[in-house]
Amino acid sequence: MDASAENVKLVRKTKEEKKLLRKQIKASHTLLKHEGINTVTQPTQHLVVANGGLGNGVCREQLLEVLAGVGTVIYLLMPPNKPYAFVTYQSSDYSQRAHALLNGQQLQCQGQGQVVTLYLSFVERVGCEQQESAALPPGLLVLEDYVSQEEEARLLQAVDWATHDNETVHKALKHRRVKHYGYEFRYDNNNVDKDKPLTTGIPPVCDPVLQRCLKDGHIEVLPDQLTVNQYESGQGIPPHIDTHSAFEDTILSLSLGAKTVMDFRHPDGRSVAVVLPERSLLVMKGESRFLWTHGITPRKFDMVPAYESEGPVAVTSDPSNLTLSRRGTRTSFTFRRVRRAPCDCSYPTVCDSQCPPAPPVPSAPSLPQDDGDASRLEEQFVHQVYEEIASHFSSTRHSPWPRVRDFLLALPAGALVADVGCGNGKYLGINQEVMSVGCDRSSSLVQICGERGLQAFVSDALEVPLRGDTCDACISIAVIHHFSTQERRLAAVKELVRLLKPGGRALIYVWAMEQEYNKQKSKYLKDSKDKENMQPATDEGEHPVKQSPPPNSGVTTNASTDGAPRLSVHTNRTAFNSQDLLVPWHLKGGEKDTCKRAGSPSADAAPTPAGAPVFHRYYHVFQKGELEALCSLVEDVEIRTSYHDQGNWCVILEKLLK
Ligand SMILES: O=C(O)CCC(=O)C(=O)O
Ligand SMILES: [Fe+2]
Numbered sequence: 001m002d003a004s005a006e007n008v009k010l011v012r013k014t015k016e017e018k019k020l021l022r023k024q025i026k027a028s029h030t031l032l033k034h035e036g037i038n039t040v041t042q043p044t045q046h047l048v049v050a051n052g053g054l055g056n057g058v059c060r061e062q063l064l065e066v067l068a069g070v071g072t073v074i075y076l077l078m079p080p081n082k083p084y085a086f087v088t089y090q091s092s093d094y095s096q097r098a099h100a101l102l103n104g105q106q107l108q109c110q111g112q113g114q115v116v117t118l119y120l121s122f123v124e125r126v127g128c129e130q131q132e133s134a135a136l137p138p139g140l141l142v143l144e145d146y147v148s149q150e151e152e153a154r155l156l157q158a159v160d161w162a163t164h165d166n167e168t169v170h171k172a173l174k175h176r177r178v179k180h181y182g183y184e185f186r187y188d189n190n191n192v193d194k195d196k197p198l199t200t201g202i203p204p205v206c207d208p209v210l211q212r213c214l215k216d217g218h219i220e221v222l223p224d225q226l227t228v229n230q231y232e233s234g235q236g237i238p239p240h241i242d243t244h245s246a247f248e249d250t251i252l253s254l255s256l257g258a259k260t261v262m263d264f265r266h267p268d269g270r271s272v273a274v275v276l277p278e279r280s281l282l283v284m285k286g287e288s289r290f291l292w293t294h295g296i297t298p299r300k301f302d303m304v305p306a307y308e309s310e311g312p313v314a315v316t317s318d319p320s321n322l323t324l325s326r327r328g329t330r331t332s333f334t335f336r337r338v339r340r341a342p343c344d345c346s347y348p349t350v351c352d353s354q355c356p357p358a359p360p361v362p363s364a365p366s367l368p369q370d371d372g373d374a375s376r377l378e379e380q381f382v383h384q385v386y387e388e389i390a391s392h393f394s395s396t397r398h399s400p401w402p403r404v405r406d407f408l409l410a411l412p413a414g415a416l417v418a419d420v421g422c423g424n425g426k427y428l429g430i431n432q433e434v435m436s437v438g439c440d441r442s443s444s445l446v447q448i449c450g451e452r453g454l455q456a457f458v459s460d461a462l463e464v465p466l467r468g469d470t471c472d473a474c475i476s477i478a479v480i481h482h483f484s485t486q487e488r489r490l491a492a493v494k495e496l497v498r499l500l501k502p503g504g505r506a507l508i509y510v511w512a513m514e515q516e517y518n519k520q521k522s523k524y525l526k527d528s529k530d531k532e533n534m535q536p537a538t539d540e541g542e543h544p545v546k547q548s549p550p551p552n553s554g555v556t557t558n559a560s561t562d563g564a565p566r567l568s569v570h571t572n573r574t575a576f577n578s579q580d581l582l583v584p585w586h587l588k589g590g591e592k593d594t595c596k597r598a599g600s601p602s603a604d605a606a607p608t609p610a611g612a613p614v615f616h617r618y619y620h621v622f623q624k625g626e627l628e629a630l631c632s633l634v635e636d637v638e639i640r641t642s643y644h645d646q647g648n649w650c651v652i653l654e655k656l657l658k
């Protein structure tokens with residue numbers, strides 16, 4: 001090799017090293033900014049592994065294998081849902097070796113299938129904020145090994161999936177197979193026909209376990225209804241409260257075939273994930289049965305304790321004991337007793353006996369099954385609605401959000417800014433020193449911008465007719481939550497990033513599932529007298545509507561004519577109990593009756609009992625961490641900061657220099 005070739009090689013290597021170093025420094029800045037984790041240059045025994053967290057879909061076993069390959073690991077901490085892990089090596093020789101060899105190493109995540117790049121930095125100590133230990137919801141019990149393996153096999157064998165009914169229900173529920181005994185649970189009205197018992201009662205093979213429940217005092221009378229649900233890996237059940245008026249207090253559920261994680265959520269936003277081991281019995285009584293929703297998130301991996309622990313099984317935040325576990329096929333046997341008299345529980349806000357349910361919502365859509373469905377749903381339940389409500393909507397949207405304003409004001413003079421989904425243009429004139437251009441899907445809103453002398457054009461956020469790599473900044477305020485599939489939400493983020501110049505920044509706001517955060521209720525939840533509702537895209541600017549949380553539902557979705565679960569209609573100013581929903585927009589006036597909810601789910605503006613037309617907009621409200629996880633799937637971009645602002649999740653992305 002001649003001298004010049006050697007030189008080229010040297011230069012190239014240095015370049016790569018420099019790039020790696022730059023990325024590693026960026027990763028440690030991000031850790032400091034987001035998580036308050038201080039990295040140090042002086043070698044220690046401890047390393048923080050950016051991108052090697054459970055939140056990136058990395059499994060404990062997988063990461064451990066890589067880390068242990070270079071030296072003896074004493075401790076591996078994987079904080080829940082975080083994009084990093086901490087490792088302590090037996091000596092700093094090992095940790096230095098890991099630092100030298102593993103920085104920039106790629107890992108194919110088992111959890112989400114994507115590839116992550118690990119960046120390691122030294123830290124003085126390991127640790128993370130321990131969340132309060134997750135107590136189970138009051139009234140909830142998980143009893144391990146409640147049935148033997150032989151009993152489990154007998155129970156599973158007794159379900160004859162081949163014959164009879166439920167083809168429609170099966171197809172419709174899509175997320176799982178169901179079979180009912182004793183009484184059919186109807187997903188269209190979330191209730192049972194109490195006068196029409198099925199010819200097949202609870203199979204006798206269940207007798208021994210039910211007798212055991214009686215003897216152990218979990219129930220006082222035998223159940224008369226059984227629902228068998230079968231979930232393949234990746235399937236789930238939406239969060240719901242079993243209809244109070246349909247069933248008595250105690251609900252029993254056996255987990256057979258595989259374990260799962262069930263999520264419980266209190267209306268105030270607290271949530272607890274509970275592991276239901278194979279052959280365990282779940283007992284829901286009292287508060288946990290009446291007030292908390294329960295549901296199973298459709299996914300293929302769950303975050304679970306890595307090592308057997310004593311007793312149940314709330315997925316706590318013990319980061320030395322968390323990993324991902326692949327789901328198998330789980331069959332649950334849920335036993336309930338049909339109620340003969342109205343429910344008189346002490347949770348009237350969620351009790352359909354004490355607070356009558358919403359009127360039927362015949363034209364509510366189902367969650368989309370494919371991209372065509374999704375764009376039709378958005379056309380009817382987003383685009384058409386904004387066209388119709390544009391003028392009223394605009395009259396409720398005048399105050400800029402302080403942190404959005406700050407973002408815009410911090411831009412240098414002459415910067416080019418695109419506001420994708422600009423609505424009535426309230427952010428277009430904030431910074432007079434920059435060149436702002438807006439676009440929106442609604443021509444009525446774009447027209448309003450024009451009338452105000454603002455630059456805007458009609459465009460879909462998935463395909464903005466601007467050249468890529470041109471904008472110094474983009475904003476997307478309360479837009480991406482209107483896309484009805486993960487693929488489309490991802491495409492919307494990618495489109496923003498495409499517009500940015502390298503080094504340019506995008507600010508994204510989406511509505512949060514968590515309307516109560518750090519013990520503070522969002523403005524949306526508070527009964528605000530403000531002229532403008534602070535949530536950027538929500539309802540009731542001038543007509544605050546105070547309503548009780550929605551009456552319970554067997555499943556928070558109703559069923560459409562083909563049986564597919566319908567999206568539920570949200571009750572304004574209450575906590576969300578589902579991520580995909582329709583949010584009513586009252587064109588004029590508001591409802592006073594604390595038990596009444598909005599009537600029509602579609603854009604055809606049926607009047608409410610109070611006479612005001614109601615439109616329904618589709619929303620996907622984001623859970624904590626979801627926006628960051630979405631953005632982490634986009635290439636060439638880094639999350640600069642993320643935060644919760646008045647019931648919204650927010651990120652600032654920066655496009656990387658090439
Ligand atoms: O699968 C389970 O354990 C719960 C099923 C359930 O919640 C229901 O059918 O209402
Ligand atoms: Fe249930």
Ligand SMILES: [Zn+2]
Nearest residue numbers: 244343345351
């Ligand atoms: Zn009740």
